[in-house]
Amino acid sequence: MDKYDQIKSFLLILFQQTGLTEIWWGNLVMMFVGAWLVYLAITKKYEPFLLIGIGFACIISNVPGSDLTQPGGLFYIAYQGVAQLIVPPLIFLGVGAMTDFGPMIANPSLVILGAAAHLGIFVAMIAAKVIGFPINEAGAIGIIGGADGPMAIYVTMKLAPHLLPQISVAAYSYMALMPLIQPPIMKLLTTKAERQIVMDMPRFVSRLERIVFPIVIAVVVNLLLPPVAPLITMMMLGNLFRECLLVDRLADTAANEILNIITIVLTVAIGSTMEASQFLNWQTLQIIFLGLVAFVFGTASGVITARIMNKISGGKINPLIGSAGIASVPIAARVSHMVAQRENRHNYLIMHAMGPNLAGVFGTAISGGIMLALLGAK
Amino acid sequence: MTEITVPNTVEGAVVLSIIDFVLSMVFIAGIGVMLHFFPYLNHIGEIKEDDLSE
Numbered sequence: 001m002d003k004y005d006q007i008k009s010f011l012l013i014l015f016q017q018t019g020l021t022e023i024w025w026g027n028l029v030m031m032f033v034g035a036w037l038v039y040l041a042i043t044k045k046y047e048p049f050l051l052i053g054i055g056f057a058c059i060i061s062n063v064p065g066s067d068l069t070q071p072g073g074l075f076y077i078a079y080q081g082v083a084q085l086i087v088p089p090l091i092f093l094g095v096g097a098m099t100d101f102g103p104m105i106a107n108p109s110l111v112i113l114g115a116a117a118h119l120g121i122f123v124a125m126i127a128a129k130v131i132g133f134p135i136n137e138a139g140a141i142g143i144i145g146g147a148d149g150p151m152a153i154y155v156t157m158k159l160a161p162h163l164l165p166q167i168s169v170a171a172y173s174y175m176a177l178m179p180l181i182q183p184p185i186m187k188l189l190t191t192k193a194e195r196q197i198v199m200d201m202p203r204f205v206s207r208l209e210r211i212v213f214p215i216v217i218a219v220v221v222n223l224l225l226p227p228v229a230p231l232i233t234m235m236m237l238g239n240l241f242r243e244c245l246l247v248d249r250l251a252d253t254a255a256n257e258i259l260n261i262i263t264i265v266l267t268v269a270i271g272s273t274m275e276a277s278q279f280l281n282w283q284t285l286q287i288i289f290l291g292l293v294a295f296v297f298g299t300a301s302g303v304i305t306a307r308i309m310n311k312i313s314g315g316k317i318n319p320l321i322g323s324a325g326i327a328s329v330p331i332a333a334r335v336s337h338m339v340a341q342r343e344n345r346h347n348y349l350i351m352h353a354m355g356p357n358l359a360g361v362f363g364t365a366i367s368g369g370i371m372l373a374l375l376g377a378k
Numbered sequence: 379m380t381e382i383t384v385p386n387t388v389e390g391a392v393v394l395s396i397i398d399f400v401l402s403m404v405f406i407a408g409i410g411v412m413l414h415f416f417p418y419l420n421h422i423g424e425i426k427e428d429d430l431s432e
Contacts, residue, residue: 108413115399115406122395129391135384138391207425209416216412224405245430359406366405370398376383 019065026276027062034058034271040176047176050149050267054172057271068272075272082164082269085157087262088150089234094259095150095361096214096238097251099329103354105209106202109309110321110352114359116305117325118367120145120298124290131286136160139371141287144171145294146364147178147328153266154231155368158377165273166284170291172270175328181292182299182323182335189303190319194310195343197318199352210243217362225369227377232365299323302356324353327360 015021037055041048061069068075081087104111125142129135140160143152144167152171156164174181187195214236221232241251273279306322320340324332333353340349384390 105413105416108410108416111410111413112403112407115402118402119399122399126388126391126395129388135386135390135394139394142395203417205416206420207427207430208419208423211425212416212419217409220409220412245427359409362409363402363406367398367402370401370405371394374384374394374397 017065019063022064024276026280027064030062030274030276030279031059034062034274037173047172049263050172051176053264053267054169054271054274057268058274059271061272061275069275075268078265078269079272081265082153083157083161085154085230087266087269088154089230090258090262091150091266092231092235093238093254094256094262095329096235096240097242097254098259099235099239099242099358100354101213101239101358102205102210103202103351104358105205105213107352107355110317110355111359111362113302113306113309113322113325113356114327114361114363115325115366117298117302117322117327117356117360118146118363119301120294120296120326121364121367123297124294127293128286128290133286134160136375136377137163139375140167141290142294143167143364143368143371144174144287144291145298145326146360146367147171147175147295147298147326147332148361148364149175151228151231151327151361151364151368154228155372158227158372159375163287165270165279166287167291168270169274170288173288174291174295175331178295178326178328178331179335179338181295182326182332183339185296185299186303186320186323186336186339189300190307192343194307194319195340196347197310197315198344198347199316199318199321199349202351202355207243207245211240214239214243221365221369225366225373227372228365228369232362235361295326298326302326306356318347318349318352320349321353321356325356325360325363327357327364329357329361330354332360333357 034055037051040046041051060066067073121142124145125138128138128141137160140156140163143155149171153168156167218233218236222229238254241247302322302325303319306319310317310319320336324336326332333350336353337350340347384394
């Protein structure tokens with residue numbers, strides 16, 4: 001063998017050790033999808049905290065030479081945090097520590113919107129069953145309509161873990177796109193006069209009420225809804241840290257450091273599941289379409305219920321707050337506020353919309369908990 | 379491991395949806411009723427925020 005052949009064989013061996021021999025068009029498509037998510041996050045500012053990590057991990061996971069998604073790799077280890085259901089409760093801890101439940105406590109009559117806006121879950125679930133998904137998968141798909149990422153992950157891991165990539169991507173993508181999806185539906189289902197309603201200021205909520213709230217809710221949820229108790233319990237613990245005012249350091253750590261670290265883990269875990277051979281199929285398109293159905297029906301049912309409540313209350317409730325019952329704190333409340341501001345610049349609806357929005361978190365948890373119980377998920 | 383107790387049919391999905399939706403409304407309405415009584419907590423006592431600090 002002369003020197004030329006030797007160099008040639010070395011280069012061949014080197015080439016065979018790269019990912020170039022295994023790459024196929026599906027990887028390229030998914031790398032494009034990942035790049036598109038990063039583009040949306042950076043240029044359009046759609047949920048950058050989530051989409052940058054998801055998009056980047058999606059790109060890397062579709063590079064065949066990368067070992068990050070293989071056992072022992074960091075993306076694989078991150079995914080174990082999701083698979084073992086460690087990540088979702090920790091996210092809820094952080095969310096609880098950064099959330100003021102005052103608007104929900106102050107306006108109990110609006111809490112019902114947190115359940116009413118979840119009709120989309122069931123419409124999507126029935127539609128999924130009709131087009132042939134098994135009932136456990138249909139339930140997991142339906143929960144996309146709850147617009148609550150950690151809850152969607154939690155329920156999916158219990159009912160249909162193999163659908164995690166599609167469901168989590170659909171849930172987070174639609175949450176990011178809510179400012180585009182919701183306003184046309186809200187306008188279609190309300191009159192201009194209704195959109196201009198200025199609501200009364202909510203009452204003052206005392207420190208005692210704020211401290212009692214997380215304890216009571218944690219006890220009630222553990223008692224009545226054990227399947228989702230880990231999530232709500234952690235959220236209430238975080239909220240107690242915040243509201244007792246005595247452990248600011250713990251509240252800050254939960255709301256900042258822990259939540260930030262967990263967000264990194266979660267996003268790379270989700271992105272790492274978007275490997276072309278798993279993701280590029282007809283089922284993914286169906287799930288993404290059903291997720292949209294869930295969001296549309298959830299928004300519509302929330303607005304219609306708020307409209308009914310407006311009639312009953314004698315015109316005191318702006319129906320735009322109904323769509324905020326879909327959860328996704330605080331995006332949905334911001335959308336309600338944004339649409340109201342277009343009609344009346346002096347209408348600050350956000351504080352009123354936060355009540356149904358926070359109730360929506362409980363609404364999703366309750367719907368998910370009942371679904372898990374009825375489907376016998378352990 | 380998921381043990382399906384609801385029939386794996388469209389009818390099963392409809393029944394599950396109706397039960398889940400109605401129970402969700404009942405649960406959340408229950409939370410709403412509970413919150414209606416929260417202002418009465420203020421008759422029991424008061425926590426002074428100035429006394430609360432790390």
